[in-house]
Amino acid sequence: MGALIQLGAFVALLLCGYIFGRRAERKHYKSIFQREDELRHVVVTTERMPEPELMGYNFNLVSGSVVISVDYFKVVAAGLRTLVGGRIRSYESLLDRARREALLRMQAQASEQGAEMVINTKFDTSRVSGNAGKGIGSMEVLAYGTALIPPQAAS
Amino acid sequence: MVRLRSNPKIPEGINSSDENPLKEFAWLLAGVTIALLIAVFTLSLLAEWLAPSIPFRWEQRLTGLYDTQAETPLRMKDSPAPQTLMDDAEQAVQDLGAALVASQRTLNAQTVSTPPSPESLSDFVDESVQYRFHLLSDATPNAFATLGGHIFVTTGLLRQVSSENALAMVMAHEMAHITERHPIQALSRGALVQFLLLMVMGGQGADAVGGVLGQAGLLTILSFNRDMERDADGAAINLLLARYGHLDGADEFFQNMLVAYGDVTWSEWAQTHPGVGERLSTIQSRNPSPADVKGVLTPLDSRLIDWLQQKAEAEPSAGKP
Numbered sequence: 087m088g089a090l091i092q093l094g095a096f097v098a099l100l101l102c103g104y105i106f107g108r109r110a111e112r113k114h115y116k117s118i119f120q121r122e123d124e125l126r127h128v129v130v131t132t133e134r135m136p137e138p139e140l141m142g143y144n145f146n147l148v149s150g151s152v153v154i155s156v157d158y159f160k161v162v163a164a165g166l167r168t169l170v171g172g173r174i175r176s177y178e179s180l181l182d183r184a185r186r187e188a189l190l191r192m193q194a195q196a197s198e199q200g201a202e203m204v205i206n207t208k209f210d211t212s213r214v215s216g217n218a219g220k221g222i223g224s225m226e227v228l229a230y231g232t233a234l235i236p237p238q239a240a241s
Numbered sequence: 242m243v244r245l246r247s248n249p250k251i252p253e254g255i256n257s258s259d260e261n262p263l264k265e266f267a268w269l270l271a272g273v274t275i276a277l278l279i280a281v282f283t284l285s286l287l288a289e290w291l292a293p294s295i296p297f298r299w300e301q302r303l304t305g306l307y308d309t310q311a312e313t314p315l316r317m318k319d320s321p322a323p324q325t326l327m328d329d330a331e332q333a334v335q336d337l338g339a340a341l342v343a344s345q346r347t348l349n350a351q352t353v354s355t356p357p358s359p360e361s362l363s364d365f366v367d368e369s370v371q372y373r374f375h376l377l378s379d380a381t382p383n384a385f386a387t388l389g390g391h392i393f394v395t396t397g398l399l400r401q402v403s404s405e406n407a408l409a410m411v412m413a414h415e416m417a418h419i420t421e422r423h424p425i426q427a428l429s430r431g432a433l434v435q436f437l438l439l440m441v442m443g444g445q446g447a448d449a450v451g452g453v454l455g456q457a458g459l460l461t462i463l464s465f466n467r468d469m470e471r472d473a474d475g476a477a478i479n480l481l482l483a484r485y486g487h488l489d490g491a492d493e494f495f496q497n498m499l500v501a502y503g504d505v506t507w508s509e510w511a512q513t514h515p516g517v518g519e520r521l522s523t524i525q526s527r528n529p530s531p532a533d534v535k536g537v538l539t540p541l542d543s544r545l546i547d548w549l550q551q552k553a554e555a556e557p558s559a560g561k562p
Contacts, residue, residue: 106261108262122248123248124246125248126247126250127246127247128248129245129246129247129248130245130248131245137244139244140244157268159262159562160262162266163262163265163266163269166266166269166270166273167269168274169273169441170269170272173258173260175257175258175260176266178256178257179257179258179260181256182256182257183257185256189451203244
């Protein structure tokens, strides 16, 4: 009987994780697409040397960070993958979302300050709440760069 | 030089995949589960084939520590039954056990005229198998056989039987487990499968997956267990037929369990034993005496009856469920 209960609990958690996880992911992606369009005017580059025409601009550090957690379904799917090997698609989409969200938050911060451009953009990824041996629990992604603010916009 | 005025729209699907995760998950789970079940099945067959070659003397050596303790019967600390009646009851159980063993030896001698030379590993019969019977003071009706030929019958089970035939059925069933070397087979099988799961799961994460795959392996093992129980039932029926000539009264314990706990129908594949209904029909189908005529039931040993009476007097509320 214990075997049945454990199997039942596992399937229930799995379904829960899948349904809510998919819903959250779809909603997040929709929000990401929308905001990327809104903030398209804040240009993000990895350039270290700004063009000469940007010489008089004010500059500032801007950053955006986000912590996203996996759901139960993703954990189990990744666990099976570690047996067999190959792309862990469930985590790939998670990281893609996290990176883009961090970038968007950085752009939002820059846009609030009136910046036109963010140069020398870098990423930093780390694992939060060390889950010893249980796979990636939650990921924190930090995006930071130098915002270039046109002189007239700065107050 | 014209600088970038707006971020380009990056195409989707490069860093992430649009493929349905359920499809991928289903494939993975199916593949891993099937591979694991095949491995567990193969290892179980292997263990059952090789384990009986482990000499019985090694089992005895392992349980030898217990042998010295077994000389004084086990009892609960606050048992109201006086020492001597319990001793007598255990002696009665041991006497019945010895009688059953003697019947078994006679039966073996009758069915096999000349001892066959072992042609394969499965024909090898360990001559040193010995049976030791013990009475365990426990209210739960139970009987089990362990390594080293030890057979335990609980006092709770004594209350569930009213004839020697019923008690003999249970004891003969446990004896058959020892004869067929089921304890060492089960132990070897369990150890091998645990080792396999440890190798596969041990260093990895995802405890949830490990737990589920472990349960899948366990369910495969349970089907082997049920076959062992069916074999033991068959051998016990043979012994009872040889000793009493009929199977009347042999199913009393199973009838009581059926009344008390019902039968397991849909979840049989998660149980260690076959369903009670199946075991009852096996006994009834092999009973040579007609349904309306009851054969003579051999009464319980007087020492057991005394002990049961004493118990009933001491605890008037206790009784059959």
